[in-house]
Amino acid sequence: MNLRTRKMKGNAMIILVALAFVIIMIPLMSMLYMIAIRGIGAISLEFLTSLPTPPGEPGGGVGNAIQGSLMLVATASAISIPISIMAAVYISEYRGKLSSAIELITDVLSGTPSIVAGVFIYVLIIPRTGFSALAGSLALSVLMIPTVTIASYESLKAVPNHIREAAIALGVPKWKTSLFVVLRSAMIGIGTGVILGIARISGETAPLLFTALGNMYWNEGLLQPTSALPLLIYNYATSPYRSWQAQAWGAAFILLVIVLLLNIGVRIVARKR
Amino acid sequence: MSSEIEIEDLNAWFGEKHVLKDVSMEMEKNRITAIIGPSGCGKTTLIRCINRMHETVPEARVEGRILLNELDVYQEDPVSIRSRIGMVFQRPNPFPTMSVSENAVAGLKLRGTRDRSVLAEKAKEVLMAVGLWDEVRNELNKPGTSLSGGQQQRLCIARALAVEPEVILMDEPCSALDPVSTMRIEDLIYRLRENYTIIIVTHNMQQAARISDRTAFLYMGELIEYGPTKRLFEKPENELTERYISGRFG
Amino acid sequence: MGSREKFDEELREIYRMLMEMGDIAVSSISSAMEAVEKLDEEKAKVALQNNQKSFELMRGIEDKCTELLMLQAPVAGDLRRIITAMKVSIDLNRIVRYAKNISTLALDMVKEREGHFKKLVGLKGMKKTTIEMIEKAMKALFEKDKSLALEVYEEEKDVDALYEQIFRELITYMVEDNRKITRGVRYLLAGRYLERIADHACNIAEGAIYVATGERISPE
Numbered sequence: 001m002n003l004r005t006r007k008m009k010g011n012a013m014i015i016l017v018a019l020a021f022v023i024i025m026i027p028l029m030s031m032l033y034m035i036a037i038r039g040i041g042a043i044s045l046e047f048l049t050s051l052p053t054p055p056g057e058p059g060g061g062v063g064n065a066i067q068g069s070l071m072l073v074a075t076a077s078a079i080s081i082p083i084s085i086m087a088a089v090y091i092s093e094y095r096g097k098l099s100s101a102i103e104l105i106t107d108v109l110s111g112t113p114s115i116v117a118g119v120f121i122y123v124l125i126i127p128r129t130g131f132s133a134l135a136g137s138l139a140l141s142v143l144m145i146p147t148v149t150i151a152s153y154e155s156l157k158a159v160p161n162h163i164r165e166a167a168i169a170l171g172v173p174k175w176k177t178s179l180f181v182v183l184r185s186a187m188i189g190i191g192t193g194v195i196l197g198i199a200r201i202s203g204e205t206a207p208l209l210f211t212a213l214g215n216m217y218w219n220e221g222l223l224q225p226t227s228a229l230p231l232l233i234y235n236y237a238t239s240p241y242r243s244w245q246a247q248a249w250g251a252a253f254i255l256l257v258i259v260l261l262l263n264i265g266v267r268i269v270a271r272k273r
Numbered sequence: 274m275s276s277e278i279e280i281e282d283l284n285a286w287f288g289e290k291h292v293l294k295d296v297s298m299e300m301e302k303n304r305i306t307a308i309i310g311p312s313g314c315g316k317t318t319l320i321r322c323i324n325r326m327h328e329t330v331p332e333a334r335v336e337g338r339i340l341l342n343e344l345d346v347y348q349e350d351p352v353s354i355r356s357r358i359g360m361v362f363q364r365p366n367p368f369p370t371m372s373v374s375e376n377a378v379a380g381l382k383l384r385g386t387r388d389r390s391v392l393a394e395k396a397k398e399v400l401m402a403v404g405l406w407d408e409v410r411n412e413l414n415k416p417g418t419s420l421s422g423g424q425q426q427r428l429c430i431a432r433a434l435a436v437e438p439e440v441i442l443m444d445e446p447c448s449a450l451d452p453v454s455t456m457r458i459e460d461l462i463y464r465l466r467e468n469y470t471i472i473i474v475t476h477n478m479q480q481a482a483r484i485s486d487r488t489a490f491l492y493m494g495e496l497i498e499y500g501p502t503k504r505l506f507e508k509p510e511n512e513l514t515e516r517y518i519s520g521r522f523g
Numbered sequence: 524m525g526s527r528e529k530f531d532e533e534l535r536e537i538y539r540m541l542m543e544m545g546d547i548a549v550s551s552i553s554s555a556m557e558a559v560e561k562l563d564e565e566k567a568k569v570a571l572q573n574n575q576k577s578f579e580l581m582r583g584i585e586d587k588c589t590e591l592l593m594l595q596a597p598v599a600g601d602l603r604r605i606i607t608a609m610k611v612s613i614d615l616n617r618i619v620r621y622a623k624n625i626s627t628l629a630l631d632m633v634k635e636r637e638g639h640f641k642k643l644v645g646l647k648g649m650k651k652t653t654i655e656m657i658e659k660a661m662k663a664l665f666e667k668d669k670s671l672a673l674e675v676y677e678e679e680k681d682v683d684a685l686y687e688q689i690f691r692e693l694i695t696y697m698v699e700d701n702r703k704i705t706r707g708v709r710y711l712l713a714g715r716y717l718e719r720i721a722d723h724a725c726n727i728a729e730g731a732i733y734v735a736t737g738e739r740i741s742p743e
Contacts, residue, residue: 095331162366166429169326170380170436171356180383184370479596506598508737519601520527 039253055241065232075137080144088152110146117142118207133226136212151193155186199262205230283337307485324358325351359433365425367417376417380436399431423454443473544615551622558629570626577619607730614723645689649717660727667735675728682721
C-alpha cells in the first residue's frame, strides 16, 4: 500500500468519526436548545420560590418541588453514602466471604430499571406508612447505592498496595489503615462517585411516582408525601393546561442546570487528582 | 533499645510454592545484616516473615519460629510486633494525602497519639535523625510526595523511626534511587546501627559489602551461606556463593 | 562479549603475563649464575636485558589489575587472584633484579681476569633450590595447590642452611689469605642475593595459598 492510499484511508476515517460525532450531537444540542428556549422564559424569582397555582390561574411556581427534590436527594445521600462506602471498604479491603456476593448484587442492582426500585419500595413500605418523602428517599437509595459502591470500590482498588503496606508495617491496625489511610487516599474518586450518584438520582421520576407521590404545598416533613422536580415535570407536562406545560419546561430547565452543575463539579474534583 | 532476632527452621509458602526452606539464622543486636541472593530467592519473604507482613498476603503461610529477644513473634499480636519491628520498602511510599511532617509521625498519630506538641517534637526529632530536617524545615506542610526520591525514602525511614522500633527491616531501600541518594541512605543506615538492629535486603552486592556486618546468601529459598561480610566477600565457603557474588551465575 | 567474559579474559591475560615473568625470572637466575660459574660475559648480559622486560610486564600487570579493580569491583576468588597477581609480579620483578645484581658480580669477576679459587658447589646448590622454589611456587599459584606451596617454605630452610655454610667457608678462606677477600666477598654477595630470591619465592608461595584458600600464612 502506498502513501497516497494510506492518506486517503486516514482521511476517510477522520470524516467517518466526525460524522458520528455530529450525529450524536444533533439530538443532544436540539434538546438543550429546546429546553433552554422554552424554559428560560418561565424562570423568575416567583417561579423559583412560590407554590404552584391551580390550573388556569396565572403565576405560581415550583418552589415546593425544588425544596422536595433537595430534601429527597439529601436524605437519599445520607442513607446511601455511608452504606456504599462501608460496603466498598468491605469488598476491597477485607475480601471476606460475603464480598463476592456483595459485588455481584451491586452489579445486578446497578442495572435495575429505576421503576423496579420504585415498585419495590411501594410494595415493601407504602402499605405500612403511606406515601412519604422517606419512602421516596429509600427508593432513590436503591438506585444510588450501587453507583456509589462501584465508584468507591474502583477508587479503593486504585489505591496502590504499598500505601496499605506502609501503614500496616507501622503497626497500625487494619481497620485504622482502611479508614484513615486507604479511604483517605481514595477520597477524590469516592467524591466523584458520590456526585455522579447524586446527579443520577436527582433526575429520577419513576421511583418517586409510587413513593413520594407529589404534593401541591410546602413539604412539612420526611413522613409526608412530597413534591419533586421530576415529578412536577411529569405531572405538568402530561396535563392539558398550557400554563402548566410552560412551567414544566421551566422546571426541566432548572433540573438540567442542576445536573450540569453537578457534572462540572465532578470534573473540578477529578482534576485535583 | 535494640534487639536481636533469632530464626529457627523457618518455612514459608505462597499457596503451593515453597519459598523459604528451613532457614535458621541469628541477627545480632546493633549490627547490620545484609541478605543477598538472586531475584525470587526468598530474601524479601524472609524479612516479611520477621514483622509478620508475609501473612497479610492471601494464601501465604509460615511455619517455624522467630524470636525477638527470646519472645516468639508468632505468639504475639502482629500489630504490636510491627510497631517493634519497623520496615522500609523498596519504593519510597510516603502517604500521598499527608504532608511531610504528618508523614514523619503518621505511625504515632494512627496508633493514637493526639498531643500536637508531642507529634511536632517527634517529627523534628526523626527528621533530624535522618538528616532531612535542614532540607525540609520550610516545606513541612507540603505533601510528602513532593520531595525528591531520595528525600522521600529518608522520610519513610523517619516515619519508621518515629514508632520507636527495636529492629528495622529494609527491603532494597536504594534500588529506586540515584547514586548520590543511595550513598546518603547508606551513610544513614550505618549511623542507625548504633541504636537499632538492621536487616537489609539488597540486590547490590557492593552495597551489602559496604555497609553490612554480616551477610546471608539465599538461593532458591535456602540459606546457603551466612557469615561476617568481609569473610564472605573475600573467601566464601560455598561454591554457589562464590559464583553468585562474582557474577558468574547461571 | 559480556562484561564477565571480558573480565575472565583480562584475568587470564594477567596470569599469562605473570607466567612469562616467572619464566624470565628463572632464566635470569640461571644465566646469571652460569655467567658467574663460567665467567661468561654474554650470559651476564642476558640477565641484564631481562630486567627491562620484567619491569614492563610488572607495570602492565599493575595497569590491568587497577583497571579490573576499578571497573569490575571483583570479590571472592577474583579479588584474591587480582591482589595476588599484583603482589607476585612485584616479587618476580625483585627476583629478576637480584639476578641482575648477580650478573653485575659476574661482569666484575670477568674484568678481574682471574679464575675461581674454589669449586662453587654451595652456590650451585642454592641456585638449583631457588629455581625449584620459584617453579613450585608458580605451579602452586596456577594450580591452587596449597601443599605444593608449603613445600616451598621447607626448601627455603635448605637455602638458608646452604648460605650459612658458604658464609662460614668463605670467612675461613678470607682469614687464611687476604688476597681472596675481593673474590670471596663477591661469592658471598651472590649467595646473599640467592638467599633473598628464595625469600621472594616464599612470598609467591604465600600468594598461592591466599588464592587457593583465602588464608594468609604468616612468615616465620
